[in-house]
Amino acid sequence: MAKNNTYKQPDSPIPSRNNEPRPVRNQPKPAAEAPREPRRTEPKTTKAPKAPRRPLKLPSLRGAFSFLRDRRFQLFLGFFFLLASIYLTIAFVSFLFTGHADQSVVESVSSTPVKEAGQESGNWLGLIGAMLAQALIYKGFGVAAFAVIPVVFFLGYKIVFRRADVSISYVLALCLFVMVWLSVLMGYLVLTLEAPDADPILAHNLDFLSGGVGYEAALWLDSLIGWGTVLLLAFLLISFVVFFFNVTTLNLRRSADEDDDLAPAPTSNEKDLYEHAGLGVNHNANPTASLDQEEEDDAMGMTVRRVGPVAQPSRSQPVVSKPSLSEDEPSDQLPITNNGSVANNQVANNIAASASVPLTVASAASAPLSAAATMAATGAVASTGPSFSIEAPAAEPEPVAPVASRIPTPLSLADLADSNAPAPVASVLREVPTPALEIETTTDELDPSAGADMAAIAEDDDSEAMPTVNYDPTLDLPRYQYPTLELLNDYGAAKAQVSKEELEANKDRIVETLGHYGINIASIKATIGPTVTLYEIVPDAGVRISKIKSLEDDIALSLAALGIRIIAPIPGKGTIGIEVPNTKKEMVSIRSVFNTDKFVNTEMDLPIAFGRTITNEVFVADLAKMPHLLMAGATGQGKSVGLNVILASLLYKRHPSQLKFVLVDPKKVELSIFNKIERHFLAKLPDTEEAIITDTKKVVNTLNSLCMEMDRRYDLLKDAGCRNLKEYNRKFVERRLNPKKGHRFMPFIVLVIDELADLMMTAGKEVETPIARLAQLARAIGIHLIVATQRPSVNVITGIIKANFPCRISFKVTSKIDSRTILDTGGADQLVGQGDMLFSAGSDLIRVQCAFIDTPEVDRLCDFVGEQQGYPEAYALPEVAGEDGGNSSSEDFDAADRDSMFEEAARVIVTHQQGSTSLLQRRLKLGYNRAGRLIDQLEHAGIVGPFEGSKAREVLIPDEYSLEQLLNSLPKS
Numbered sequence: 001m002a003k004n005n006t007y008k009q010p011d012s013p014i015p016s017r018n019n020e021p022r023p024v025r026n027q028p029k030p031a032a033e034a035p036r037e038p039r040r041t042e043p044k045t046t047k048a049p050k051a052p053r054r055p056l057k058l059p060s061l062r063g064a065f066s067f068l069r070d071r072r073f074q075l076f077l078g079f080f081f082l083l084a085s086i087y088l089t090i091a092f093v094s095f096l097f098t099g100h101a102d103q104s105v106v107e108s109v110s111s112t113p114v115k116e117a118g119q120e121s122g123n124w125l126g127l128i129g130a131m132l133a134q135a136l137i138y139k140g141f142g143v144a145a146f147a148v149i150p151v152v153f154f155l156g157y158k159i160v161f162r163r164a165d166v167s168i169s170y171v172l173a174l175c176l177f178v179m180v181w182l183s184v185l186m187g188y189l190v191l192t193l194e195a196p197d198a199d200p201i202l203a204h205n206l207d208f209l210s211g212g213v214g215y216e217a218a219l220w221l222d223s224l225i226g227w228g229t230v231l232l233l234a235f236l237l238i239s240f241v242v243f244f245f246n247v248t249t250l251n252l253r254r255s256a257d258e259d260d261d262l263a264p265a266p267t268s269n270e271k272d273l274y275e276h277a278g279l280g281v282n283h284n285a286n287p288t289a290s291l292d293q294e295e296e297d298d299a300m301g302m303t304v305r306r307v308g309p310v311a312q313p314s315r316s317q318p319v320v321s322k323p324s325l326s327e328d329e330p331s332d333q334l335p336i337t338n339n340g341s342v343a344n345n346q347v348a349n350n351i352a353a354s355a356s357v358p359l360t361v362a363s364a365a366s367a368p369l370s371a372a373a374t375m376a377a378t379g380a381v382a383s384t385g386p387s388f389s390i391e392a393p394a395a396e397p398e399p400v401a402p403v404a405s406r407i408p409t410p411l412s413l414a415d416l417a418d419s420n421a422p423a424p425v426a427s428v429l430r431e432v433p434t435p436a437l438e439i440e441t442t443t444d445e446l447d448p449s450a451g452a453d454m455a456a457i458a459e460d461d462d463s464e465a466m467p468t469v470n471y472d473p474t475l476d477l478p479r480y481q482y483p484t485l486e487l488l489n490d491y492g493a494a495k496a497q498v499s500k501e502e503l504e505a506n507k508d509r510i511v512e513t514l515g516h517y518g519i520n521i522a523s524i525k526a527t528i529g530p531t532v533t534l535y536e537i538v539p540d541a542g543v544r545i546s547k548i549k550s551l552e553d554d555i556a557l558s559l560a561a562l563g564i565r566i567i568a569p570i571p572g573k574g575t576i577g578i579e580v581p582n583t584k585k586e587m588v589s590i591r592s593v594f595n596t597d598k599f600v601n602t603e604m605d606l607p608i609a610f611g612r613t614i615t616n617e618v619f620v621a622d623l624a625k626m627p628h629l630l631m632a633g634a635t636g637q638g639k640s641v642g643l644n645v646i647l648a649s650l651l652y653k654r655h656p657s658q659l660k661f662v663l664v665d666p667k668k669v670e671l672s673i674f675n676k677i678e679r680h681f682l683a684k685l686p687d688t689e690e691a692i693i694t695d696t697k698k699v700v701n702t703l704n705s706l707c708m709e710m711d712r713r714y715d716l717l718k719d720a721g722c723r724n725l726k727e728y729n730r731k732f733v734e735r736r737l738n739p740k741k742g743h744r745f746m747p748f749i750v751l752v753i754d755e756l757a758d759l760m761m762t763a764g765k766e767v768e769t770p771i772a773r774l775a776q777l778a779r780a781i782g783i784h785l786i787v788a789t790q791r792p793s794v795n796v797i798t799g800i801i802k803a804n805f806p807c808r809i810s811f812k813v814t815s816k817i818d819s820r821t822i823l824d825t826g827g828a829d830q831l832v833g834q835g836d837m838l839f840s841a842g843s844d845l846i847r848v849q850c851a852f853i854d855t856p857e858v859d860r861l862c863d864f865v866g867e868q869q870g871y872p873e874a875y876a877l878p879e880v881a882g883e884d885g886g887n888s889s890s891e892d893f894d895a896a897d898r899d900s901m902f903e904e905a906a907r908v909i910v911t912h913q914q915g916s917t918s919l920l921q922r923r924l925k926l927g928y929n930r931a932g933r934l935i936d937q938l939e940h941a942g943i944v945g946p947f948e949g950s951k952a953r954e955v956l957i958p959d960e961y962s963l964e965q966l967l968n969s970l971p972k973s
């Protein structure tokens with residue numbers, strides 16, 4: 001097709017860009033520019049006499065740019081950008097109407113007095129507006145220049161409000177591509193319209209579409225590859241979408257039976273929302289709420305606050321997958337909307353601003369990419385246009401075959417540039433084949449000098465387990481860094497504390513003592529452990545084992561050592577073991593235990609590195625498979641250190657999105673150090689202030705709340721057709737569960753009770769029953785209990801509790817009876833203390849020297865975690881009606897019993913239209929119990945509806961007028 005290749009006819013009243021006739025395609029290029037004038041050289045001046053040399057003082061760069069950190073300067077700059085974006089918008093829009101008329105004014109601005117030129121200019125924003133629009137639209141990028149506006153606005157917004165879900169570089173890269181690409185496309189369109197057979201008026205009126213840059217580029221491309229330009233542009237668009245949004249999968253089919261459950265890909269934000277819906281997790285109660293903690297971003301050297309629970313995307317994060325649903329199945333589809341609760345959904349903002357059209361990437365090669373689609377895409381980016389839809393051919397034979405596609409994560413270039421930012425860590429969801437306890441032992445210590453980085457290792461470990469790049473809960477806190485070993489004390493390599501002489505002497509005494517009783521030994525072998533040395537003896541044939549056992553005390557006496565324990569026979573070995581405490585104990589540092597291959601590379605869900613066994617092997621066990629743990633030990637024998645080791649192990653290996661602790665500390669001081677990680681790892685009742693529970697009443701409520709959470713989780717599992725948390729979470733991660741139906745990613749919950757005896761004394765059955773219930777049932781849904789007590793007596797560790805805690809740990813106890821209570825066997829009374837412990841899992845009894853973690857180490861660990869960006873608040877457990885605020889009181893409600901603040905409370909509730917106990921607490925400054933009682937009285941009076949778990953009660957009275965009527969009708973108290 002022959003085309004008129006000039007952008008504008010020379011005789012046109014409208015001058016071309018640069019005031020030159022537009023080049024004609026295929027015409028030879030104009031001659032090279034005239035040679036430049038030689039530079040004028042100034043006559044050299046005579047040099048002034050040299051001043052005495054002073055040491056050269058370079059100004060500090062830091063100081064020179066310190067004004068960038070001045071908040072006043074930032075605000076000045078930010079508002080400048082915001083207003084500039086408004087200015088540009090008006091100037092650009094005005095250009096659409098006045099641009100042609102203004103061209104001559106702008107072109108002649110150098111020769112006309114400014115005042116006159118300004119008066120002649122038709123642009124709504126005067127001469128400057130006209131010049132800007134002319135430069136950016138007409139000479140620059142055509143209508144695509146509008147893409148500059150969101151960049152300028154975003155820059156201002158981010159600086160002023162210190163919040164934004166995406167980085168500046170991300171927006172910049174996207175807008176730049178859109179601008180150039182669209183401009184070239186438009187240029188090609190204009191070229192086509194300039195064909196001789198095309199309407200010249202139309203061509204002339206539309207030439208602003210491409211701008212000079214787009215036109216010149218299109219001209220160049222057209223001369224090189226002709227209409228292949230369209231193909232090239234399509235290819236560039238696809239490449240950009242693929243790389244920028246990290247598209248890796250184009251799933252065209254999905255089995256029909258999964259359609260019903262098909263979840264629209266939730267972003268991390270949506271996930272919070274889902275959690276909120278399901279559990280009352282308040283992470284995202286206010287979609288615009290930002291996290292308390294600030295993150296520094298280096299945008300222009302300014303502090304930029306990152307917004308709330310919105311996950312900062314990274315290249316590795318697939319953000320959304322919109323199933324393409326057939327028309328007859330709209331119900332399960334969760335469109336990405338730009339309204340309401342999903343308003344701060346980054347994807348909704350970035351990719352599918354309007355969302356009635358499901359976002360589907362399928363069979364890109366067969367999908368024609370129209371300019372409209374392109375514009376739609378760019379519009380979506382700027383949240384101003386229709387959604388970008390590249391759809392598979394409609395003639396899909398299956399009625400409902402949703403096309404699961406991944407729309408790639410917007411790339412945060414700033415993130416990538418930030419070398420400190422760790423790559424998001426994927427969740428680990430591995431299959432647990434059997435419920436049996438997994439115990440791993442190893443001596444495989446990593447090179448201590450290397451100082452293994454847990455974060456890096458956890459990343460490697462997890463990323464391997466990640467199926468293909470799916471919903472990732474860790475992107476709630478994408479910059480979360482796992483604690484490093486540097487936080488822990490380095491006590492150097494362990495040294496053997498037992499001398500050869502000591503070994504020989506003990507051996508001789510054992511042989512001699514047994515000889516006194518007529519027991520001869522065929523062989524004896526010693527294994528040195530950190531606390532005790534195990535002497536394995538093989539007695540002569542015919543010696544009865546019970547005889548050796550009965551001589552335990554005698555052997556201990558003759559060895560003059562405390563804590564002799566005889567294992568007869570050692571299971572699976574056919575030998576008899578005699579454990580003799582070492583004269584000098586070796587302290588097992590937690591660092592040396594964590595810095596081992598087995599702990600670092602473990603595939604366990606909740607790995608705990610307890611310490612070292614008698615054979616010096618690292619002892620790692622999986623709490624998820626225990627599934628609960630009972631700990632006992634007399635005072636001062638290492639229980640608290642043991643608990644800290646457990647908590648530290650889990651903190652080193654899990655991301656805050658994967659694990660939550662409920663900490664109960666009746667002693668009030670043992671666990672208070674963990675308060676710092678409240679917004680990362682702790683869960684609590686919505687009404688409570690302190691995340692660590694010290695009050696017995698609150699313990700009862702918390703246990704009941706956990707039971708509610710357990711029931712809910714079971715309901716969700718049932719609904720999802722899953723047998724355990726792992727299966728469920730995997731399904732959720734694969735986006736096969738619909739968050740609209742209440743499904744959410746469920747973290748493990750570990751309940752730690754530091755002193756059960758105290759609770760049993762004060763609350764008895766009230767704590768026993770929920771503990772037993774949880775212990776019986778909670779395993780499958782990821783709630784695990786760790787219960788410690790000083791007094792392992794039968795009225796504390798009752799039969800029902802004991803029966804449900806197959807895994808037990810005993811530090812040294814004072815009597816054999818206590819040892820039997822906790823372990824069902826003696827031995828714990830023989831331990832040597834200071835972390836010497838027996839671990840019992842069913843029939844196995846393993847002696848372990850518990851690792852030692854000092855309080856300053858725990859402090860540093862908690863600081864490290866706590867100082868990072870966290871959730872807005874602790875993980876919320878379901879709200880329960882308290883002891884005094886339970887539903888039971890509504891039956892015996894009496895007007896005479898009515899609280900004096902009843903009417904006031906009713907007004908607060910009706911005014912706010914929110915039936916929540918915490919609202920009353922806050923507004924009327926009441927305690928939880930009284931507010932709970934009031935809520936019940938309000939329910940009885942028909943002002944609020946019944947208790948609905950974590951949701952606020954329904955308010956049944958619509959306005960204050962109706963309330964006054966109702967209050968008047970109530971019998972007076």
Ligand SMILES: Nc1ncnc2c1ncn2[C@@H]1O[C@H](COP(=O)(O)OP(=O)(O)OP(=O)(O)O)[C@@H](O)[C@H]1O
Nearest residue numbers: 634635636637638639640641642834835850851852
């Ligand atoms: N694993 C260990 N290695 C070395 N020393 C330890 C270990 N565990 C405990 N100790 C020593 O024992 C002391 C008491 O330990 P811890 O505070 O854990 O006892 P406890 O059983 O919690 O006591 P209580 O029940 O009275 O709180 C510690 O201060 C420490 O010196």
